[in-house]
Amino acid sequence: MRATQAIIRIDNLKRNIRVIRERVGKGRLICAPVKADAYGHGAAPVAKACLEAGVQRLAVATVDEGAELRAAGIDAPILLLSFPMPDEYEAVVSYELAPLVGDRELAAGLERVAAALNAAGGIAVHLKVDTGMGRIGCPPEEAAKLARFIASLPHVRLEGVATHLAVSDSLKPENIQYTHEQIRRFVCAVDAIKKAGVDPGVVHAAASGGVLLHERAWFDMARPGVMLYGYAPDPALAGLLPLEPVMELVSHIVYIKQVRKGESVSYGRTWTAPCDTTIATIPIGYGDGLNRLLSNNYSVLVKGKQRPVVGRICMDQCLVDLGKDGAACEKFEKVTIFGAKPAFTAADMAEILHTIPYEITCNINKRVPRVFEEAM
Ligand SMILES: *Cc1c(COP(=O)(O)O)cnc(C)c1O
Numbered sequence: 001m002r003a004t005q006a007i008i009r010i011d012n013l014k015r016n017i018r019v020i021r022e023r024v025g026k027g028r029l030i031c032a033p034v035k036a037d038a039y040g041h042g043a044a045p046v047a048k049a050c051l052e053a054g055v056q057r058l059a060v061a062t063v064d065e066g067a068e069l070r071a072a073g074i075d076a077p078i079l080l081l082s083f084p085m086p087d088e089y090e091a092v093v094s095y096e097l098a099p100l101v102g103d104r105e106l107a108a109g110l111e112r113v114a115a116a117l118n119a120a121g122g123i124a125v126h127l128k129v130d131t132g133m134g135r136i137g138c139p140p141e142e143a144a145k146l147a148r149f150i151a152s153l154p155h156v157r158l159e160g161v162a163t164h165l166a167v168s169d170s171l172k173p174e175n176i177q178y179t180h181e182q183i184r185r186f187v188c189a190v191d192a193i194k195k196a197g198v199d200p201g202v203v204h205a206a207a208s209g210g211v212l213l214h215e216r217a218w219f220d221m222a223r224p225g226v227m228l229y230g231y232a233p234d235p236a237l238a239g240l241l242p243l244e245p246v247m248e249l250v251s252h253i254v255y256i257k258q259v260r261k262g263e264s265v266s267y268g269r270t271w272t273a274p275c276d277t278t279i280a281t282i283p284i285g286y287g288d289g290l291n292r293l294l295s296n297n298y299s300v301l302v303k304g305k306q307r308p309v310v311g312r313i314c315m316d317q318c319l320v321d322l323g324k325d326g327a328a329c330e331k332f333e334k335v336t337i338f339g340a341k342p343a344f345t346a347a348d349m350a351e352i353l354h355t356i357p358y359e360i361t362c363n364i365n366k367r368v369p370r371v372f373e374e375a376m
Pocket residue numbers: 033081164206207208209223224225226227233
């Protein structure tokens with residue numbers, strides 16, 4: 001096995017799901033977003049574990065992601081969160097993905113394809129209302145008309161109505177107010193759909209931010225993504241619920257050497273030893289998704305101690321200063337990059353990089369094998 005691995009703790013994933021279920025109540029559906037390869041954790045194994053833990057639905061962003069889950073033998077309902085291209089409609093129908101629909105063209109296109117394929121029972125869709133995210137979805141005042149249009153299509157079934165909140169993870173008063181306004185618009189749209197004589201089906205709005213801060217956004221189903229993987233959507237919300245990181249990124253020391261005071265390491269000679277020290281080489285670099293901006297700007301965990309990454313991070317390797325007492329560390333010692341106490345978390349790394357933990361785990365790329373661990 002390669003020295004560098006992403007250990008995926010299925011137990012923690014299932015524990016996080018229990019915490020989320022307790023929060024939103026047993027009566028509500030939970031939809032697990034497993035887009036972007038389950039935020040980098042491995043879509044099919046994560047999806048299967050979510051279903052084992054009682055999650056009722058999955059969500060993907062692309063048709064290919066949906067096809068991958070079907071190929072893995074998953075037959076649970078899958079929501080398609082991004083709008084497909086016309087030449088993908090056929091795959092949407094045949095893989096039985098339930099797309100978000102925000103305009104007539106998409107609904108009519110799916111009707112055409114579902115009719116041509118003679119899809120049994122037609123295709124389920126969720127009407128997407130744009131209440132203020134400004135990304136995809138119809139304006140709230142057009143929701144009822146679009147719902148009626150969908151209801152008129154013989155091969156398209158309205159299974160739900162959804163919206164997405166832009167600042168639901170923020171504690172700023174103006175953002176809480178904006179979220180309340182989005183929820184108000186959404187409720188109006190859903191009411192108008194009902195008044196038009198159409199059953200809205202499963203009504204849903206809350207991603208992780210909504211689950212943590214806005215009970216009024218819970219409706220019939222929650223779609224918490226980043227929380228499944230053990231992180232709050234915003235650092236200010238960390239600790240509100242007892243979530244555990246699912247991914248631990250590890251590597252191993254493959255080389256150790258003594259470096260004298262004044263000697264430099266790695267490209268660009270950006271770090272020079274301030275005193276005699278021990279330097280370890282770790283076979284992980286930006287080619288694995290370890291951001292190069294962490295050069296001279298991060299610490300990893302070796303034998304219970306934080307040790308600085310020194311010199312530039314290379315494509316395949318980086319260097320760690322084990323310090324004067326580094327002699328106590330041996331070759332092939334395990335190194336935790338993030339995700340296991342007391343190492344940094346992906347949220348800590350995100351803060352250093354001015355980004356969010358989502359991007360950190362998503363960016364750990366294909367070259368890093370995912371190793372799934374579950375206690376029996
Ligand atoms: C990604 C996504 C989610 C999950 O968001 P988190 O912030 O990870 O909880 C929910 N709904 C939609 C529409 C999304 O695109």
